[in-house]
Amino acid sequence: xxxxxxxxxxxxxxxxxxxxxxxxxxxxxxxxxxxxxxxxxxxxxxxxxxxxxxxxxxxxxxxxxxxxxxxxxxxxxxxxxxxxxxxxxxxxxxxxxxxxxxxxxxxxxxxxxxxxxxxxxxxxxxxxxxxxxxxxxxxxxxxxxxxxxxxxxxxxxxxxxxxxxxxxxxxxxxxxxxxxxxxxxxxxxxxxxxxxxxxxxxxxxxxxxxxxxxxxxxxxxxxxxxxxxxxxxxxxxxxxxxxxxxxxxxxxxxxxxxxxxxxxxxxxxxxxxxxxxxxxxxxxxxxxxxxxxxxxxxxxxxxxxxxxxxxxxxxxxxxxxx
Numbered sequence: 001x002x003x004x005x006x007x008x009x010x011x012x013x014x015x016x017x018x019x020x021x022x023x024x025x026x027x028x029x030x031x032x033x034x035x036x037x038x039x040x041x042x043x044x045x046x047x048x049x050x051x052x053x054x055x056x057x058x059x060x061x062x063x064x065x066x067x068x069x070x071x072x073x074x075x076x077x078x079x080x081x082x083x084x085x086x087x088x089x090x091x092x093x094x095x096x097x098x099x100x101x102x103x104x105x106x107x108x109x110x111x112x113x114x115x116x117x118x119x120x121x122x123x124x125x126x127x128x129x130x131x132x133x134x135x136x137x138x139x140x141x142x143x144x145x146x147x148x149x150x151x152x153x154x155x156x157x158x159x160x161x162x163x164x165x166x167x168x169x170x171x172x173x174x175x176x177x178x179x180x181x182x183x184x185x186x187x188x189x190x191x192x193x194x195x196x197x198x199x200x201x202x203x204x205x206x207x208x209x210x211x212x213x214x215x216x217x218x219x220x221x222x223x224x225x226x227x228x229x230x231x232x233x234x235x236x237x238x239x240x241x242x243x244x245x246x247x248x249x250x251x252x253x254x255x256x257x258x259x260x261x262x263x264x265x266x267x268x269x270x271x272x273x274x275x276x277x278x279x280x281x282x283x284x285x286x287x288x289x290x291x292x293x294x295x296x297x298x299x300x301x302x303x304x305x306x307x308x309x310x311x312x313x314x315x316x317x318x319x320x321x322x
Contacts, residue, residue, distance in 0.1 A: 001024075001025050001026070001065050001066065002025065002026040002027075002028070002063055002064045002065060002066075003020055003025050003026070003027055003028070003064055003065070003066045003067070003068060003212070004028045004029075004030070004060040004061050004064045004066075004067045004068070004103075005017050005020070005027060005028070005029045005030065005067075005068045005070060006029075006030040006051065006060070006067070006068070006069050006070055006071035006094060007030065007032075007069075007070040007071030007072065008027075008029025008030055008031055008037070008040060008044065008046075008070075009029070009031050009032070009035045009036065009037055009039065009040065010070060010071065011165065011167075011169060011170055011171060011172070011201060012070050012109060012162075012165065012201060012204055012205070012208075013029070013068075013070040013071065014039065014040065014169065015167070015169070015201050015202065015204075015205050016068055016070065016205050016208055017029055017040055017041065017044055018041050019205045019209060020209075021041045021042075021043055021044065023209070026043075026045075027043065027044045027045065028044070028045040028046075028047060028060055028064065029044050029045070029046055029047065030047050030049060030051075030056070030057075030060055030071065031046050031047065031048050031049075032048075032049075032050060032071075033048055033049070033050070047059060047060050050090075051071060051086060051089075051090030051091075051093055051094065052085070052089070052090065052093065054093060054096070054097060057093055057094055057096075057097035058097045058100065058101060060097070061094075061097045061098050061100075061101035061103050062101050063101075064098075064101070064103055065103065065104050065105070066103065066104065066105050066106075066107065066212045067094065067098045067103050067105070067106045067107070068106075068107050068109070068208055068212070069091060069094045069106060069107070069108045069109065070109045071086075071090065072086065072087050072090075072109070073086035073087055073135075073138075074135075074172060076133060076134070076135050080134040083134045083135055083138045084134065084137070084138050084141065086138075087135070087138035087139060087141075087142055088138045088141035088142050088145070090142075091108065091141075091142035091145050091146070092142075092145045094106065095145055095146065095149045095154075095155060095157070098155050099149060099154035099155045103155055104155070104156060105155065105156040105157070105158065105212060105218065106146065106149075106155050106156070106157050106158070107157075107158045107160065107208055107211045107212050108142065108143070108146050108157060108158070108159050108160065109160055109162070109208070110139045110142065110143050110159050110160060110161045110221070111135070111136065111139050111161055111162060111163075112161050112162065112163045112197070112223060112225075112291070112293055113131060113132075113133070113135055113136035113139055114129040114131055114136050114139050114140050114143065114161060115127055115128075115129055115130065115131075115136075115293075116129070116130040116131045116132040116136055117132045117285070117286050117288075117289040118130055118132070118289070119289070119290070119293075120290065121195060121290035121292045122290075122292060122293070122294050123223075123292075123293050123294065124223065124293070124294040124296065124297065125161070125220070125221045125222065125223060125294075125297055129143075132286075143159050143221065146159055147159075147219065150218065150219045151219075156218040156219070157218070157219065158211040158212075158217045158218060158219075158220060158221075158222070159220070159221040159222070160204075160207055160208065160211055160221075160222050160224050161221060161222065161223045161224060161293075162199055162204050162207075162224040162225070163197040163198060163199055163223075163224070163225045163291065163293060164196070164197065164198050164199070164291075165198075165199055165200075165201050165204055166198055166199075166200060166201070166314070166317065167200050167201030167202060167308075167313075167317065168201070168317065169201075170201070174317065174318075175321075177239065178239075178243065178318065178321045181236070181239055181240055181243060181245055181247050182243070182245055184245065184246065184247060184248060185247060185248040185249075185250055186236050186247050186248070186249055186250065187250050187252050187287075188232070188233060188236070188249040188250060188251055188252060189232075189252045189254070189285075189287040189288055190252070190253065190254050190287075190288055191233065191251070192231055192232040192233030192234075192236065192249070192287070193231050193232070193233065194231060194232055194287060194288055194289060194290050194291065195229050195230060195231055195232075195290050195291060195292035196230065196231065196232050196235055196291045196292075197225040197226070197228075197229075197230075197291055197292050197293055198225070198226060198230075198235070198310055199224055199225045199226045199306070199308075200226065200306075200307075200308035200313055202307065202308060203224070203226060203304075203306045203307060203308055204224055206304065206307070207222065207224045207298060207302065207304050210302040210303060210304055211302060214301060214302050214303070216301050217301055217302060220297070220301065222295075222297055222298040222301070222302060222304070223293040223294060223295050223297070223298060224295065224298060224304070225292075225293055225295055225306070226306040226308060226309055226310070227295050227299075227306045228309060228310070229292050230310065232287060233249070235310070236249070238310065238311070238314065239314065239318065242314055242315040242318040242319075243318050243321060243322060244322055254288065
């Protein structure tokens with residue numbers, strides 16, 4: 001079997017490329033110009049290019065049975081136009097190249113961000129998608145393209161919706177969380193009682209491999225988490241203990257979110273504390289949202305079984321930051 005992986009030097013894409021090589025796949029990886037491909041395992045065929053280059057995407061898809069489309073613009077502060085261009089239009093370009101090249105299946109890495117902040121606790125894949133920001137909107141548009149190509153029988157499409165991903169070589173979630181906690185304080189909105197789902201990168205890779213193989217997965221979407229329910233407060237306290245730091249929990253009642261954001265930003269700037277950028281009213285309100293999602297469909301259809309739980313894996317991961 002031969003696979004084309006977009007975003008092959010990224011967090012998920014890199015781990016996925018390694019797993020595919022271990023399982024005996026022939027792997028071709030799309031690497032953005034300027035990225036160092038040397039960390040990719042031996043045997044990966046490297047293509048340098050971007051999602052707006054049809055000829056590169058055609059070359060990547062040629063002779064492949066599966067395309068894993070992982071590449072994305074993850075910077076929520078990027079201009080909306082760029083986020084949509086990379087994540088929505090880029091996905092359309094990948095699908096077109098896959099269909100034109102005779103690829104059987106495209107596994108697309110979406111996000112639980114498609115549900116938005118108003119989703120109920122335990123949201124499943126039939127929950128209406130109401131994204132709250134440009135990143136989530138871009139993933140909705142990309143998913144729609146996947147489902148459209150699948151409905152037209154141009155290519156089989158499977159959509160995966162991971163939550164917050166952590167693990168070795170994470171350049172975003174884990175280091176940012178560590179930086180904030182090392183600052184010694186954390187805004188605990190409404191007591192930090194809202195749930196927040198996490199998933200280890202190796203479980204995300206497992207879900208991708210299952211999605212590539214299972215016939216019943218075609219045309220469907222799947223939430224991908226570690227299956228546990230933990231609150232923001234649980235996670236902050238556990239991570240602080242694992243890091244060996246003391247974190248002051250600053251209580252922020254719901255009614256005070258807007259003024260608290262202003263006051264906390266001013267105080268953080270004066271103190272030179274990290275995490276100032278997270279102290280917007282929108283981000284604080286997001287801490288009220290129940291980010292807990294059902295993975296019953298992934299368990300039933302894919303045979304997905306999370307192998308990593310925060311309580312067992314996070315201490316060793318955070319030891320590198322101590």
